[in-house]
Structures are given as C-alpha cells and as structure tokens.
Amino acid sequence: PRGLFEPQLKSYFGQFGKVTRTRVSRSKKTGRSKGYGFVEFECDEVAKIVAETMNNYLIGERLIKCQVVPPEKVHEKLFVGSRLGFKKPKQPAVARYNKQHAEDDLKKVGTKLLSKESKLRKRLAAKGIDYDFPGFVSTVFKFLLLRELFLLRCLLLYFSVTSLSFFLSGSSDSSQESSIRSQWFSRQQGKLKN
Numbered sequence: 624p625r626g627l628f629e630p631q632l633k634s635y636f637g638q639f640g641k642v643t644r645t646r647v648s649r650s651k652k653t654g655r656s657k658g659y660g661f662v663e664f665e666c667d668e669v670a671k672i673v674a675e676t677m678n679n680y681l682i683g684e685r686l687i688k689c690q691v692v693p694p695e696k697v698h699e700k701l702f703v704g705s706r707l708g709f710k711k712p713k714q715p716a717v718a719r720y721n722k723q724h725a726e727d728d729l730k731k732v733g734t735k736l737l738s739k740e741s742k743l744r745k746r747l748a749a750k751g752i753d754y755d756f757p758g759f760v761s762t763v764f765k766f767l768l769l770r771e772l773f774l775l776r777c778l779l780l781y782f783s784v785t786s787l788s789f790f791l792s793g794s795s796d797s798s799q800e801s802s803i804r805s806q807w808f809s810r811q812q813g814k815l816k817n
Contacts, residue, residue, distance in 0.1 A: 633662075643663045649709065652715060
C-alpha cells in the first residue's frame with residue numbers, strides 16, 4: 624500500500640517480535656515501490672506466526688499476502704544496503720522524458736521513426752499484406768514545418784522584413800505558396816535521408 628515503506632514495515636511488524644531487516648522492492652528508474660517487500664525476523668517461529676496472522680490482511684484497501692521464505696531460497700544479496708535506507712535515483716526516467724531535447728536529438732528520433740516505419744512497410748509487403756496506414760511521415764514533416772515557420776516568423780519580427788510575409792500569412796496566390804511548400808518538403812526529405 625501507499626505509504627508503507629521500510630520504516631513503517633519495521634515499526635508495524637515490530638509488534639510481533641524483533642525485526643532485523645526490511646526491504647521494499649523498488650523500480651530503479653523511478654524509485655516507486657513495485658508492490659512487494661521482505662521482512663526478516665530474528666526468530667523463525669515469529670516469522671511463521673506473522674505469516675499466518677497477516678496473510679489476507681487488509682491494509683489501506685490492499686490485501687496483504689504473507690508467506691515464509693525458507694532460508695535456502697533467500698538470495699544472498701536480498702538485504703544488501705537495507706540499513707542505509709533508500710536513495711532516489713539521480714536521474715529518474717520521468718525527468719529524462721520531460722526535459723527539453725536538443726535539435727539533434729529530435730532529428731535522430733524523427734529519422735528513427737521513419738526508418739522503423741519503412742521497415743514495417745517492407746515486412747508487410749514481403750508477407751503479401753496490402754495495408755496502408757498514415758505513419759509518421761506526415762507527423763515528422765508537420766513538426767519540422769512548424770518549427771521552421773516559427774524560426775522564420777522570429778526572423779521576420781527581428782529584422783522587420785515584410786517581403787516574406789506571404790509565406791506566413793497565406794495572402795499570396797495558392798500556386799506560389801504550394802510550390803514553396805513542395806520545395807521545402809523535398810529539402811526536408813533530403814535532410815532526413817542523410
């Protein structure tokens with residue numbers, strides 16, 4: 624249950640007898656509990672009594688399952704570092720996911736997505752499956768287009784250039800705008816393939 628960590632386990636199970644060591648299994652990436660843990664008692668008989676008493680016990684809307692693990696089945700490194708307490712990971716996966724990525728990293732991710740998609744299409748074609756799906760090409764190019772438009776808009780604001788405003792405002796004729804967009808798409812495809 625939430626809030627039931629090593630100190631709480633030690634104090635709660637201490638009512639039955641002397642607790643020597645406790646360990647809650649945690650994710651190495653996030654540091655959150657995996658939902659199970661281990662409690663070691665000084666006396667084997669106390670451990671058996673606790674397992675019988677606490678099995679199917681309800682704590683915080685969670686059912687506790689307790690069983691005695693024989694000493695020969697306990698891994699030698701099970702309680703390593705249990706006295707030090709838990710230290711959170713230095714860089715959890717959540718922080719890595721939410722951080723601002725560099726432009727090179729985003730380009731790598733985009734090319735990886737496109738290569739995976741092309742491999743999938745080839746595998747489907749090799750197996751004789753005629754299946755068409757939108758894929759990541761439109762998403763990646765849309766992202767790149769929006770990024771370039773944003774940079775272009777920033778340049779226009781910075782230099783106060785109004786001659787290129789037709790590209791951003793859409794007030795020009797559609798044939799000129801579509802030719803510029805097609806040139807841009809072909810240029811981006813060349814960049815991603817390299």
